Amino acid sequence: xxxxxxxxxxxxxxxxxxxxxxxxxxxxxxxxxxxxxxxxxxxxxxxxxxxxxxxxxxxxxxxxxxxxxxxxxxxxxxxxxxxxxxxxxxxxxxxxxxxxxxxxxxxxxxxxxxxxxxxxxxxxxxxxxxxxxxxxxxxxxxxxxxxxxxxxxxxxxxxxxxxxxxxxxxxxxxxxxxxxxxxxxxxxxxxxxxxxxxxxxxxxxxxxxxxxxxxxxxxxxxxxxxxxxxxxxxxxxxxxxxxxxxxxxxxxxxxxxxxxxxxxxxxxxxxxxxxxxxxxxxxxxxxxxxxxxxxxxxxxxxxxxxxxxxxxxxxxxxxxxxxxxxxxxxxxxxxxxxxxxxxxxxxxxxxxxxxxxxxxxxxxxxxxxxxxxxxxxxxxxxxxxxxxxxxxxxxxxxxxxxxxxxxxxxxxxxxxxxxxxxxxxxxxxxxxxxxxxxxxxxxxxxxxxxxxxxxxxxxxxxxxxxxxxxxxxxxxxxxxxxxxxxxxxxxxxxxxxxxxxxxxxxxxxxxxxxxxxxxxxxxxxxxxxxxxxxxxxxxx
Amino acid sequence: xxxxxxxxxxxxxxxxxxxxxxxxxxxxxxxxxxxxxxxxxxxxxxxxxxxxxxxxxxxxxxxxxxxxxxxxxxxxxxxxxxxxxxxxxxxxxxxxxxxxxxxxxxxxxxxxxxxxxxxxxxxxxxxxxxxxxxxxxxxxxxxxxxxxxxxxxxxxxxxxxxxxxxxxxxxxxxxxxxxxxxxxxxxxxxxxxxxxxxxxxxxxxxxxxxxxxxxxxxxxxxxxxxxxxxxxxxxxxxxxxxxxxxxxxxxxxxxxxxxxxxxxxxxxxxx
Ligand code: HEM
Ligand SMILES: [Cu+2]
Numbered sequence: 001x002x003x004x005x006x007x008x009x010x011x012x013x014x015x016x017x018x019x020x021x022x023x024x025x026x027x028x029x030x031x032x033x034x035x036x037x038x039x040x041x042x043x044x045x046x047x048x049x050x051x052x053x054x055x056x057x058x059x060x061x062x063x064x065x066x067x068x069x070x071x072x073x074x075x076x077x078x079x080x081x082x083x084x085x086x087x088x089x090x091x092x093x094x095x096x097x098x099x100x101x102x103x104x105x106x107x108x109x110x111x112x113x114x115x116x117x118x119x120x121x122x123x124x125x126x127x128x129x130x131x132x133x134x135x136x137x138x139x140x141x142x143x144x145x146x147x148x149x150x151x152x153x154x155x156x157x158x159x160x161x162x163x164x165x166x167x168x169x170x171x172x173x174x175x176x177x178x179x180x181x182x183x184x185x186x187x188x189x190x191x192x193x194x195x196x197x198x199x200x201x202x203x204x205x206x207x208x209x210x211x212x213x214x215x216x217x218x219x220x221x222x223x224x225x226x227x228x229x230x231x232x233x234x235x236x237x238x239x240x241x242x243x244x245x246x247x248x249x250x251x252x253x254x255x256x257x258x259x260x261x262x263x264x265x266x267x268x269x270x271x272x273x274x275x276x277x278x279x280x281x282x283x284x285x286x287x288x289x290x291x292x293x294x295x296x297x298x299x300x301x302x303x304x305x306x307x308x309x310x311x312x313x314x315x316x317x318x319x320x321x322x323x324x325x326x327x328x329x330x331x332x333x334x335x336x337x338x339x340x341x342x343x344x345x346x347x348x349x350x351x352x353x354x355x356x357x358x359x360x361x362x363x364x365x366x367x368x369x370x371x372x373x374x375x376x377x378x379x380x381x382x383x384x385x386x387x388x389x390x391x392x393x394x395x396x397x398x399x400x401x402x403x404x405x406x407x408x409x410x411x412x413x414x415x416x417x418x419x420x421x422x423x424x425x426x427x428x429x430x431x432x433x434x435x436x437x438x439x440x441x442x443x444x445x446x447x448x449x450x451x452x453x454x455x456x457x458x459x460x461x462x463x464x465x466x467x468x469x470x471x472x473x474x475x476x477x478x479x480x481x482x483x484x485x486x487x488x489x490x491x492x493x494x495x496x497x498x499x500x501x502x503x504x505x506x507x508x509x510x511x512x513x514x515x516x517x518x519x520x521x522x523x524x525x526x527x528x529x530x531x532x533x534x535x536x537x538x539x540x
Numbered sequence: 541x542x543x544x545x546x547x548x549x550x551x552x553x554x555x556x557x558x559x560x561x562x563x564x565x566x567x568x569x570x571x572x573x574x575x576x577x578x579x580x581x582x583x584x585x586x587x588x589x590x591x592x593x594x595x596x597x598x599x600x601x602x603x604x605x606x607x608x609x610x611x612x613x614x615x616x617x618x619x620x621x622x623x624x625x626x627x628x629x630x631x632x633x634x635x636x637x638x639x640x641x642x643x644x645x646x647x648x649x650x651x652x653x654x655x656x657x658x659x660x661x662x663x664x665x666x667x668x669x670x671x672x673x674x675x676x677x678x679x680x681x682x683x684x685x686x687x688x689x690x691x692x693x694x695x696x697x698x699x700x701x702x703x704x705x706x707x708x709x710x711x712x713x714x715x716x717x718x719x720x721x722x723x724x725x726x727x728x729x730x731x732x733x734x735x736x737x738x739x740x741x742x743x744x745x746x747x748x749x750x751x752x753x754x755x756x757x758x759x760x761x762x763x764x765x766x767x768x769x770x771x772x773x774x775x776x777x778x779x780x781x782x783x784x785x786x787x788x789x790x791x792x793x794x795x796x797x798x799x800x801x802x803x804x805x806x807x808x809x810x811x
Binding site: 039041042043044199256271272273274275276277278279282283286431433434435438440441496497498499501503504505507508511512515516519520523527535 | 545546547551553554557558561564565568569571572573576577592594595596597598599620720725726728729730735738743744746
């Protein structure tokens, strides 16, 4: 049951429109700093583009996807009309206004600070205010998800919350809390300086606040993907979820251990004590747990589908899978990229290994593989799955969809593998220009060229994706039937209250944030002499 | 079971989850704050508390090591956003009066007829910094230093605002415009040299860096050589010395000749 289709479609369309723009900028960045582009002699233009690309891909695009998908889940999984539709539209418009507000100073070259803000670099205040509005808009969504679940619970006392909604609300709580770090950084530190009320800033403290957001935001990006793994893929390929409980445990583990680990982004920072770095590193090791659980559960669920289709043997069942089904294909590609990206992540989280790849192109290669690859390919899958329900029309050209997914997968591998490689060789990230005529980096010209070619493959795939969705708006009408989520092998009749509510896990999330962040933040906030003069973008 | 019963010790999920995470925290804290600090034989701790404080990142006074005597003075300029903001007409007028004594070398319109720098339309922060450095001795010059030693802070600010207010006139002996050499457009990334314009105004301006268009070739060459040889050292954090040291003598000549041939009106405007 999807009533507010317009609302959901608006979120998806805005998400994919800004995605298309940012994707084009990304491909341009790759090209212009590769040996096949002629450099423009102006690094500032590169950083403008980079700020726009990062801000859209990191904040606007995934947030809109999570929101649109969240509204769809709330209506379809709970079988209940969305309550607070006006509020939802208000949140949507806040994001529209915020994005426009942020993009104007970026385009004018007044906010080339990159999406990580980089204080003491300070850009135009409207850039930051725009980002704040985007976050506020998404907080409305968080509140609505919580309210809608509460209303459903009242009507169904004691009944197990459908898995999709349980996970969706977990993701929204994670986002609500993790965004607080960047919000504190923006409101207490950066915006006062950008508005001219102060001219010094504690850059070390700002980095700690940002790390509070930076890790868990990754899991917020990941949530729609994991929800799709558990609740869309098994149904779409004719199987069942191997274990409902395992799924719930994975999602609550994300809630608890995604937060107290962000300082693995500050291993090289002198203002953080080594003891805290160690604790964060150890907790980071824990976060692999829900991913391993998920990979196991989903593989088992897929195997169920294969055996139901007559698959036999230890591995022979793999051939029985519906490989022409886009959902199957997307899942397989996503898992391969998750596997490689995850292996890279283990290197990043290790204190010593990290030093050799810190701030190199390895990092950008890594997060493009995981985020742009494993995660975004499932965003495509979500859109393909929901589109017929949202438009009342069928997506007819499955071959085109498969080609699009293949291109994204191949493009991502071609882009990111050489990207990792040049990082290991020591090429720094966030550089506008490389002189490949210099004998010291001439051998890397080939790898960087390959990456750039991969970027164009991705751009082609992205354009195809948007074309498919646009054509889907005009296809012949067809009834897609009810929008259902995957059932578990043993559909739970009752669920222990701990696995049916979020309170305990939210409490643990906040508690661990206090233990792991409390002292480092207070220490810097209360120490004298930790601020440095602000450096204003584009000003004398 | 309701949520109220969730947070009680009789709920095994509560007991187990809180217990497990508390245990993980305690174990990692003991490892991170006690075991690992002492596992570093090259660091000495007085006691366990000392090790914990160190691992927690408590700010500590560095052992009082005598700082080596600085043989030459370094720049001590402090510039806040109020130092030079919004000069009054009166301040600029005072600057104009004071500037009469500068005119012998820097020209009556702020454009030099000798090989001294042109000051007309130079960034205020630049003039402010150089005059300060001449006054403290961080930068020395037989001709310039005596003029600067007796200036007050107010006089320095007035002079800076006056010269910044003057129009940027073309150099006295303009040469035909030369094409950009590589060192100017690209810098030399492998040697850690950014493009000159990323600080000196044509792409971006970083506080304290002058624009260079139309300055005397001989003067710029001499300054680059002085930076390279450490003879001039008033650049903050060795920003310019690091660049000049990594430049080849040929690049120094190219850069000086290129900038000398440029008209100053292409410099990026300042807010
Ligand atoms: C055509 C495909 C893409 C290409 C060629 C591309 C390229 C790039 C490049 C060159 C950078 C800058 C790296 C640096 O200089 O350090 C970058 C940064 C980034 N990209 Fe992409 N990108 C693409 C797609 C994506 C996708 C699909 C996402 C995520 C949805 C994404 C997210 C980001 C983010 C968050 C940054 C960081 C910005 C920053 O460092 O400030 N990109 N991308
Ligand atoms: Cu992280």
